Amino acid sequence: MSEQLLFAAEVTLNGLMAGVLYALVALGFVLIFKASGIFNYAQGVMALFAAMTLVGVQQGQIPFSHLINAIFGTEIHHFPWHVPSIIAIIAAAGVMVGFAWIVERYILKHLVGQPDIILFMATIGLAYFMEGFGDLMWGSELKTLDVGLPQGLNETVLDATDKLFGYGFFLDNLDIVATLIAALLVAALTIFSQYSKQGRALRAVADDHSAALSVGISLRFIWVLVWSIAGFVALVAGIMWGAKSGVQFSLSLIALKALPVLMLGGFTSIPGAIIGGLIIGVGEQLFEFAIGPLIGGATQNWFAYVLALIFLVFRPQGLFGEKIIERV
Amino acid sequence: MTFKRVAAASVAALMVASPVMADLVFPSLSYRTGPFAAGGIPYADGFADYMTLLNERDGGVGGVKLQVPECETAYNTEKGVECYEATKGEGALAYNPLSTGITYQLIPKATADDIPLYTPGYGRTSAANGNVFSHVFNFPANYWNGASAAVNHLLDLNGGDLKGKKVILLHFNGAYGKEPIPTLTALGEKHGFEFSTIPVDYPGQEQKSQWLQIRREKPDYVLFWGWGVMNQVAVQEAANIRFPMENFIGVWWSGAEHDVEPAGAAANGYKAVAFHGVGHDYPVFDDINKYVVDAGKAAGDGSNVGTVIYNRGVYAAMMLAEAAKKAQEIHGVKDITSGQMRDGLEQLEITNARMAELGMEGFGPEFKVSCANHGGPGTAAISQWDATAGKWSLISDFGPSDMDVIQPLITADSEAYAAENKIEPQCK
Numbered sequence: 034m035s036e037q038l039l040f041a042a043e044v045t046l047n048g049l050m051a052g053v054l055y056a057l058v059a060l061g062f063v064l065i066f067k068a069s070g071i072f073n074y075a076q077g078v079m080a081l082f083a084a085m086t087l088v089g090v091q092q093g094q095i096p097f098s099h100l101i102n103a104i105f106g107t108e109i110h111h112f113p114w115h116v117p118s119i120i121a122i123i124a125a126a127g128v129m130v131g132f133a134w135i136v137e138r139y140i141l142k143h144l145v146g147q148p149d150i151i152l153f154m155a156t157i158g159l160a161y162f163m164e165g166f167g168d169l170m171w172g173s174e175l176k177t178l179d180v181g182l183p184q185g186l187n188e189t190v191l192d193a194t195d196k197l198f199g200y201g202f203f204l205d206n207l208d209i210v211a212t213l214i215a216a217l218l219v220a221a222l223t224i225f226s227q228y229s230k231q232g233r234a235l236r237a238v239a240d241d242h243s244a245a246l247s248v249g250i251s252l253r254f255i256w257v258l259v260w261s262i263a264g265f266v267a268l269v270a271g272i273m274w275g276a277k278s279g280v281q282f283s284l285s286l287i288a289l290k291a292l293p294v295l296m297l298g299g300f301t302s303i304p305g306a307i308i309g310g311l312i313i314g315v316g317e318q319l320f321e322f323a324i325g326p327l328i329g330g331a332t333q334n335w336f337a338y339v340l341a342l343i344f345l346v347f348r349p350q351g352l353f354g355e356k357i358i359e360r361v
Numbered sequence: 362m363t364f365k366r367v368a369a370a371s372v373a374a375l376m377v378a379s380p381v382m383a384d385l386v387f388p389s390l391s392y393r394t395g396p397f398a399a400g401g402i403p404y405a406d407g408f409a410d411y412m413t414l415l416n417e418r419d420g421g422v423g424g425v426k427l428q429v430p431e432c433e434t435a436y437n438t439e440k441g442v443e444c445y446e447a448t449k450g451e452g453a454l455a456y457n458p459l460s461t462g463i464t465y466q467l468i469p470k471a472t473a474d475d476i477p478l479y480t481p482g483y484g485r486t487s488a489a490n491g492n493v494f495s496h497v498f499n500f501p502a503n504y505w506n507g508a509s510a511a512v513n514h515l516l517d518l519n520g521g522d523l524k525g526k527k528v529i530l531l532h533f534n535g536a537y538g539k540e541p542i543p544t545l546t547a548l549g550e551k552h553g554f555e556f557s558t559i560p561v562d563y564p565g566q567e568q569k570s571q572w573l574q575i576r577r578e579k580p581d582y583v584l585f586w587g588w589g590v591m592n593q594v595a596v597q598e599a600a601n602i603r604f605p606m607e608n609f610i611g612v613w614w615s616g617a618e619h620d621v622e623p624a625g626a627a628a629n630g631y632k633a634v635a636f637h638g639v640g641h642d643y644p645v646f647d648d649i650n651k652y653v654v655d656a657g658k659a660a661g662d663g664s665n666v667g668t669v670i671y672n673r674g675v676y677a678a679m680m681l682a683e684a685a686k687k688a689q690e691i692h693g694v695k696d697i698t699s700g701q702m703r704d705g706l707e708q709l710e711i712t713n714a715r716m717a718e719l720g721m722e723g724f725g726p727e728f729k730v731s732c733a734n735h736g737g738p739g740t741a742a743i744s745q746w747d748a749t750a751g752k753w754s755l756i757s758d759f760g761p762s763d764m765d766v767i768q769p770l771i772t773a774d775s776e777a778y779a780a781e782n783k784i785e786p787q788c789k
Contacts, residue, residue: 040577047569102662110662168394175399175593175619185601185627203576205569205601274566277597279623283396283564283590290567321570331534331560333570 036200043202044322045315050208052314053215054273058291059298059306060218061266066300067239068259069141071152075160077288079129079264082167084271084280086128088176091121096170118180122268129264130257137256145242145252164285173282178275182210211273215307218269222262222303231258239301289334293341299354308352316340384428385421385685385697387412387678388448390458395435396564397589399619400670402661404459405431407674409660410653414645415682417652422682423689425696438462445470454685454702455479457677461537464497469782472496477703479684481677482507482613482636486540487774489736491707494775495787498706500680500730500737502636502762504586505770507612508541509762510634510741511584512548514610517757524553529575531595532586534560541586541612547766565591572598585611592620600627607632610743616753617669621746629748632756636741637676637725639753641667644720645675669744669753676725683719684709707732726759732788736771739764 058080065073073079089096093112101107116124140155183206195201226232237245238255246252271280274287290313298309317333317340325332350356389408392401412427421427430451432444441463445456455477458464464484471478472495480488480499488497502510515523530545532538542558549556557578559571565587572595575583583604587595592615599609607630611620616633646667654663665671688697688705697705710729716722728738740759747754778784 040573044570044573047573051567051569099662106657108657108662164394173394173398174402175623177623177625179625184597186603203573203602277623278566278590278593279399279619281396281399281590281593282394283566286396286564287566318570322574325570326574329560330558330571331562333567334562 039198039200041319041322043200044318046202046204047208048315048318049311050205050212050314051318052294052311053208053212053307054270054310055290055294055314056307056310057211057215057218057266057270057273058287059294059310060215060222060303061263061270062288062291062295063298063300063303063306064222064259064263064266067303068235069152069238069242069256070149071156072149072300073263074153074156074288075163076263076267076291077285078160078163078167079132079267080271080274080287081280081282081284082132082163083125083129083264083268084178084275084284085167085171085176087121087125087180087268087272088178088275088280089171090124091116091118091180092176094171099172100169122180122272125268126265129268130261133257133260133264136260137253141256142253160285164282176280178272178280180272180276182207182272182276184276207273207276214269214273218266219303219307226303231255235259290337293337295351296338296341297344297351299351301355302351302353305351305353312344313337313340384426384452386428386430386452386454387681388444388451388453388456389429389431390434390441390444390456390460390463391431392434392436392459394433395437397436400588400614400617401436401459403617403665403668403671404674404677406659406661406665407671407676408457408678409674410649410666410671411645411675411678412682413653413658413660414649417656417658418648422685423695425689427682427685434458434460434463436460436462438466442466442470449474449476454697454699455681455706457481457681459483461485461540462535465536468494468497474699475703476699477706479677479681479706481680482673483537487771487778489734489739489771490775491731491735492733492775492786492788493779493784494735496703498730498735500709500735501711501726501728502739502741503736504537504540504612505544505767506736506739506741506762507634507636508544508584509548509739509767510743510760511610511612512545512552513760513762514632514634514743514757515554515582516552522552526554526582527578527580528554528556528582528584529578529580530556530558530584530586531571531575532558532560533565533588533591534562537588537614538586541584543770544767545584547770548763551763551766561587561591561595563591564589565594568594568598572602572604575599575604576602582608582610585609585615587611587615592617593623596621596628596631597624599631600624606630607745610634613669613673613741616744616746618751618753621748622751626748628746631746633744633746633753634741635669635744635753635755636759637672638721638723639669639672639744639755643722643724645679645724646720648720649675672724676721679719679721680709680711683711683715706730707735739767 061076093114098110187204187206190204191201234250294309294313298305317337320336321332391405409429412429434441457479464480477496486503486505488494611633621628653659684705688701692701713727726740739762742755742759743757744753745756
């Protein structure tokens, strides 16, 4: 195999892995959009908030310590303990469930029946509120996230490809773990939505709010449920991205990576989010590899959107999105 | 009677609420929120804490207290300009905008308002030419000095010969990241190394393809101009592809504790150019702890004292305070104006003896600012991260940069600016 072909294969493989990470973020959007028709602008900030909460709990940080110290003149910052990662993850997931309940109780409940754009605007407000609230609760400094995930070059892949092709492929251990976790997550979500009572109720709500209400499905419960699941997905995405870069504001910007994935895969399809993520991941990495150096590089951000737009020309609803036909 | 009471109370309230015009006011355009908060917080803390130290220990500068009103920019250029407009009426003597983008916007405004800008280690590099940029000061070093210092270090490592070596600049794909390209291109031609660039778009959370390219091209050295999350990801990705950390050298904005800590032990050996001292083994930090942190008057919780970016904030505040002192001496008044502050900056002289008096011996170079040279000596050192000890250390002295290459670039760029904006030379 020629050297360039080997490089392209390595880039493709890494693109697939990057795509899984994008899909993880997109998944949270899809869940909420499917159940409530809301494009949740706050999904990126939810990932940031969940990761901040995880690190805060893990490191025994006292919530709102800056505020407490400023008001009462105290100097308290940390509890005298560190919490094991698994307990911190469970606690952070619990906080995201509580957050889902608050969102339903104080925002969504009051907006039932409002046009979609109002709900979208509400999530914009929610995003900015959470951004400030998260800073106030845990501080805006960069936090190192360590939950024991492996990172760095995978030796097995390196050795195997070296023996096969005479060139060892680079593959990040963290990306491999992310792929496994994403696969588990998608399998669990698919089983949940297809085979559980709540899952079927969730699909009914996604089809028609009023019809679902008329057969006795609690819209409020479904919304809390779906925002909780989206919160958990945000936590997983926050862990994966935060392990690379530390937990900081920029985590909230990973939502920008999910948008082209959603445009391509469709806003209502879980498999669409995964396939869309993979296409975007591979497409942008290959474009950067082949064309990037000729036009100055740094093409990934804009090329992802170009790719999504090209798909939209042929399938406006996205690859797996539902084609909505409304009778007039 | 009631009216008199209300009037008296109003006057008293106004006196409390308004800034005391006699104070020396240095607004801090800080960013404690947003994508660059990790660097913005320690800088703002260091800047404010040093001014507080002078107030608490010395009663201010020349007996006049210092004020540091903060305005949050979130590193956003529009907000930065709004902050400038909102605070300049408070008697601002100088601005340290801590953003190259904001600096570019403020250069014409501040010059027209007769308020100096102090942009150490950032901003418009060619502002070092005081003949054109009368109100901008970027001593003791600028981006081009930083690029030259990195190349000087490579020359030291290679016995003065870089012929045939391959050097890649991994940079933020914006004005800041592109600043060193002309200098490094010229230095590449001079020293015979092969130079190429790899840009990374904002915010830089995903750099896989860039590092795969580096892995394929196998450069001898990677120079790095990053900021924000781009730094942490780059260090992690370099570790992932097992690029030798000692051959990976960042500029001073890519060399703080928070840039390397997320990568853990894998970041060991990573280097960064520095234009001031690192660590807290300087007497000034004992004073900051005693008069500011322990007294509960610190801007933060005190945990940043002695960290790289905190030290940079302290260094910038010290320069402004010394310039204010110089302005008081030149003009024979305590309550100086911003125009007089500009004169103080232009005639500032930092000696080793004065640095020792300030408790900062060896923290930075000695130098003298002049009308023509607002950029200072352009000296820089190399620092290296020790992951085991969890600290940065200087591994070289502050050395000169290659002004034979840099000065013509400064002259060309500043003269082009002067021609475009019809600026007359200010130095006699």
